[in-house]
Amino acid sequence: MSGTLWLVATPIGNLGDLQPRAIEVLAAVELVCCEDTRRTGLLLHHSGVKAKRMAVCNEHTEHDLIDRVLGVLGSGGDVAVVSDAGTPGVSDPGERLVRAAIDASCNVSSVPGPSAAVMAVTISGLDTSRFVFEGFLPRKGRERATRLAELACEPRTSVLYEAPHRALRTLSDLCEACGPNRDIVVTRELTKMHETVVRGTLGSIDIGEPRGEYVFVLAGVPIDNTPATDQDVQRLLDEAIADGMSKRDAATAVAQQTGRSRRDVYQLTI
Structure with missing residues (x-):
């Protein structure tokens, strides 16, 4: 039988948030x-755990670590x-690693726990009935412009x-994309001594000198049930294309924003 690949959540600031079951798993596995x-x-030292073996797993090394992890799992050890x-x-x-373990028919499980995204959205005071996690925005270029345009017409709360x-x-x-x-609610240093939560609008919020890692919780665009006219759609298309989006991407974004079919919207770009 293969071992189990465990995804173990660790504290986002306060070390007291490490769960007892997380400590048990980290102490028992063959590789962390x-x-x-x-x-x-x-x-681990703070929790009284002495790991049997450790390996660096980051964006540069994760792929190269797959064979080693599968070797441990294949021999019956947990990771x-x-x-x-x-x-x-x-x-x-x-x-x-999760994808590789699943493809190799190995067990995958998790020890749930802290998540900055979930904590930020729950204390934001914004709508939590539906929200979407966006992670980090692309740093520049067309990808960034496209993502910003999508956020501008996203009706759900975005993290x-x-x-x-x-x-x-x-x-x-x-502010430029959404008005x-x-x-928006801006959080940093969550669960730490200097936890900060700033609420306001994109045009007025002041976060001071940037320090620490941030989580932004952005309200969704207010839903207007008034059917969009062709003139409304054309105006939105022109604005999106002027911002650097292709006709195809602009049609997709405007269709989501207005509720019109993408095919009909795309016809207006031709």
């Missing part, structure tokens, strides 16, 4: 795959995957991650 052996080593903070596989390494050195630029880009009146 982590982004930073020093950081995870400190967490744990952890990220520096939060749930592995969510904007962190782990997804490729984004951002690094400190790009936080102000992303807020500015979101200054869209509500």
